[in-house]
Amino acid sequence: MIDLLQHGSPSLIDLISDELWRQLQAIGTVERYQDGQMIHMRGDEKPGITVVLDGRVMIGLQGSEGTFLTSSVMGRGQCFGEFTLFAGLPRTHDISAIGETQVLQIKGKPFLALFNAEPSLSHALLTINVYRTHGLLEFLDDLRRLPLPVHVAKFLLSMSESASNKKEIQCNQEVLAFNFGVSRISIGKALKKLEATGLIEVGYGKIAITDHPQLRRWVEQRCPVSALRASRVNSTSQ
Amino acid sequence: MIDLLQHGSPSLIDLISDELWRQLQAIGTVERYQDGQMIHMRGDEKPGITVVLDGRVMIGLQGSEGTFLTSSVMGRGQCFGEFTLFAGLPRTHDISAIGETQVLQIKGKPFLALFNAEPSLSHALLTINVYRTHGLLEFLDDLRRLPLPVHVAKFLLSMSESASNKKEIQCNQEVLAFNFGVSRISIGKALKKLEATGLIEVGYGKIAITDHPQLRRWVEQRCPVSALRASRVNSTSQ
DNA sequence: GCTAGAATGCAAACTTTTATACATTTGGGT
DNA sequence: ACCCAAATGTATAAAAGTTTGCATTCTAGC
Numbered sequence: 001m002i003d004l005l006q007h008g009s010p011s012l013i014d015l016i017s018d019e020l021w022r023q024l025q026a027i028g029t030v031e032r033y034q035d036g037q038m039i040h041m042r043g044d045e046k047p048g049i050t051v052v053l054d055g056r057v058m059i060g061l062q063g064s065e066g067t068f069l070t071s072s073v074m075g076r077g078q079c080f081g082e083f084t085l086f087a088g089l090p091r092t093h094d095i096s097a098i099g100e101t102q103v104l105q106i107k108g109k110p111f112l113a114l115f116n117a118e119p120s121l122s123h124a125l126l127t128i129n130v131y132r133t134h135g136l137l138e139f140l141d142d143l144r145r146l147p148l149p150v151h152v153a154k155f156l157l158s159m160s161e162s163a164s165n166k167k168e169i170q171c172n173q174e175v176l177a178f179n180f181g182v183s184r185i186s187i188g189k190a191l192k193k194l195e196a197t198g199l200i201e202v203g204y205g206k207i208a209i210t211d212h213p214q215l216r217r218w219v220e221q222r223c224p225v226s227a228l229r230a231s232r233v234n235s236t237s238q
Numbered sequence: 239m240i241d242l243l244q245h246g247s248p249s250l251i252d253l254i255s256d257e258l259w260r261q262l263q264a265i266g267t268v269e270r271y272q273d274g275q276m277i278h279m280r281g282d283e284k285p286g287i288t289v290v291l292d293g294r295v296m297i298g299l300q301g302s303e304g305t306f307l308t309s310s311v312m313g314r315g316q317c318f319g320e321f322t323l324f325a326g327l328p329r330t331h332d333i334s335a336i337g338e339t340q341v342l343q344i345k346g347k348p349f350l351a352l353f354n355a356e357p358s359l360s361h362a363l364l365t366i367n368v369y370r371t372h373g374l375l376e377f378l379d380d381l382r383r384l385p386l387p388v389h390v391a392k393f394l395l396s397m398s399e400s401a402s403n404k405k406e407i408q409c410n411q412e413v414l415a416f417n418f419g420v421s422r423i424s425i426g427k428a429l430k431k432l433e434a435t436g437l438i439e440v441g442y443g444k445i446a447i448t449d450h451p452q453l454r455r456w457v458e459q460r461c462p463v464s465a466l467r468a469s470r471v472n473s474t475s476q
Numbered sequence: 477g478c479t480a481g482a483a484t485g486c487a488a489a490c491t492t493t494t495a496t497a498c499a500t501t502t503g504g505g506t
Numbered sequence: 507a508c509c510c511a512a513a514t515g516t517a518t519a520a521a522a523g524t525t526t527g528c529a530t531t532c533t534a535g536c
Binding site: 204 | 482483484485486
């Protein structure tokens with residue numbers, strides 16, 4: 001799954017202890033949603049944290065006539081809503097379910113109470129947000145500095161690391177194009193260019209990385225700084 | 239000052255109590271740097287938080303040919319280094335002083351101790367990072383969706399709010415161009431277009447907003463959520 | 477197997493952006 | 507008041523990206 005917020009950032013469930021996770025579940029309520037159902041709407045005033053338990057949620061903005069512009073997609077363990085809690089502002093995005101989805105909904109007050117009592121929870125939240133900030137900054141940097149094919153290659157590498165199948169990334173070119181803010185045609189050209197090196201293979205709704213280490217080297221040679229970071233995620237949980 | 243990380247996000251000093259600020263100062267050490275002096279280097283392993291006390295710091299990457307590519311500039315009250323603490327990775331950027339600069343350097347261990355004992359500190363840090371994430375996401379969204387002149391206008395508006403002088407933004411076109419990832423020429427054209435509306439005035443190393451509310455309306459007319467491009471980029475399921 | 481819908485490939489005309497080069501303007505410093 | 511480096515304006519060719527339209531390929535579902 002292609003995503004700017006999620007990619008590279010660890011999940012809340014992975015970052016906290018089983019005990020703390022149980023506590024969170026105790027103060028929250030499980031909600032079930034059908035495919036396409038709205039979970040939150042832009043402008044909602046109720047602050048709270050949501051954790052995806054099962055399925056996926058789509059974060060974006062509802063356009064006119066049912067069109068939806070996605071900013072982010074989150075899967076199991078990912079959480080969102082921190083902005084309503086820590087910035088004290090209403091929801092900035094619409095959030096809806098992809099497929100049958102279960103989420104844990106935790107209201108602002110009980111969450112903050114636990115947050116104040118459990119440093120490991122704030123530690124985990126901070127870790128997530130620090131990774132998100134960092135990932136976004138780096139993506140933006142690359143957007144400004146790298147030619148499209150190189151940037152795409154780098155992104156594919158980093159996606160493949162958090163994917164279930166390391167060799168193959170499940171995404172169509174249109175979604176990819178939107179992430180990079182360019183047209184499908186441009187992405188197509190960039191992918192063709194990469195394919196010509198023999199390091200990736202463009203499929204139908206998927207992209208395969210045929211030679212991982214070689215592609216990494218190819219990207220590193222083309223980055224102005226040796227900017228490809230090791231993706232070592234050591235959860236500093238206590 | 240033009241900056242993606244800082245703009246819109248509150249400063250640490252503003253977010254915490256005087257008492258907590260004193261405690262932070264007690265466990266940190268004040269360091270002084272001359273203009274251009276290095277404060278941290280990419281790759282440094284020492285984790286810690288730094289708070290700018292006076293002057294400014296430049297966060298960026300040393301390019302291949304001795305050039306410095308700025309990612310961010312931070313002023314009094316802003317803090318950085320959370321990534322070294324909460325992601326457990328070495329410094330990802332070079333950081334150097336702009337002008338005579340004082341910073342409060344707090345080592346990882348004492349900071350985390352205070353962090354664990356004081357929920358208001360973690361609350362403040364989270365607030366900062368949540369704002370940063372949000373600001374970056376929105377900027378990225380605008381980059382993909384808005385024509386350059388509209389995006390520039392929106393950015394100028396948001397900059398002017400955190401500027402010392404609300405009517406005038408101190409920045410040259412080259413810096414602006416880098417922030418948007420386009421050439422100086424493109425920014426120049428966009429600014430000329432905006433100037434033609436009479437809502438801003440382009441000066442030498444500065445941009446003046448002549449009619450704040452009118453410019454705001456001008457931007458809103460051109461990027462309402464309801465009028466987003468009706469592209470079928472994202473279907474409800476994959 | 478078929479088939480329909482989705483995804484991709486491709487080409488031509490086009491718009492936008494870039495790079496380059498140079499002229500002009502500005503404003504701080506001596 | 508002058509000088510000069512920095513910032514901006516402008517022009518043109520080249521490169522990159524977009525739009526449009528349609529052909530082709532793939533795959534899930536019957």
